[in-house]
């Protein structure tokens with residue numbers, strides 16, 4: 685089921701497999717350099733969607749939650765990368781900078797997927813117009829951020845909001 689509101693599109697999935705399949709479809713339209721911010725509560729399906737993105741990128745190895753490792757790196761066929769980050773245990777922007785998050789957010793040969801992006805809101809959000817904060821040397825903000833919001837509706841049902849442009853590129 686699909687509904688449009690403003691420039692967001694809401695997709696409802698009724699199983700883990702459907703969410704994973706959605707991730708694979710999104711992967712097909714994501715150019716290198718994009719950062720995908722996955723918003724949603726515990727169990728909303730962020731890791732399942734990330735696994736789907738990995739499958740869509742042709743990554744066959746197991747994709748597990750990076751909650752404890754903070755970041756998992758997967759090489760894609762052809763030599764580019766998928767970085768899967770989980771900021772749940774990261775308190776703030778400075779903690780993320782301390783572990784070198786720039787390397788993952790600004791890699792031109794990778795797509796980075798971030799669970800719990802709220803933890804590093806200052807690094808991901810661009811103020812509208814004007815000068816950007818100079819938090820990361822030489823970089824003002826993350827280019828081409830793709831925001832996805834997941835929410836729990838029922839035991840096996842999730843609502844997943846995508847930017848309309850991504851939805852349309854996916855060819856639904």
Ligand SMILES: Nc1ncnc2c1ncn2[C@@H]1O[C@H](COP(=O)(O)OP(=O)(O)OP(=O)(O)O)[C@@H](O)[C@H]1O
Pocket residue numbers: 697698699700701702703724725726727728729730731732733749751799839840841842
């Ligand atoms: N429609 C659905 N889409 C995705 N996951 C679903 C769906 N229905 C049920 N589930 C279940 O919900 C859980 C989602 O877990 P997942 O690890 O992806 O959540 P998460 O958002 O990454 O949570 P966390 O914040 O703890 O990392 C899985 O156990 C999955 O089987």
Ligand SMILES: [Mg+2]
Pocket residue numbers: 730731732749770799
């Ligand atoms: Mg997760």
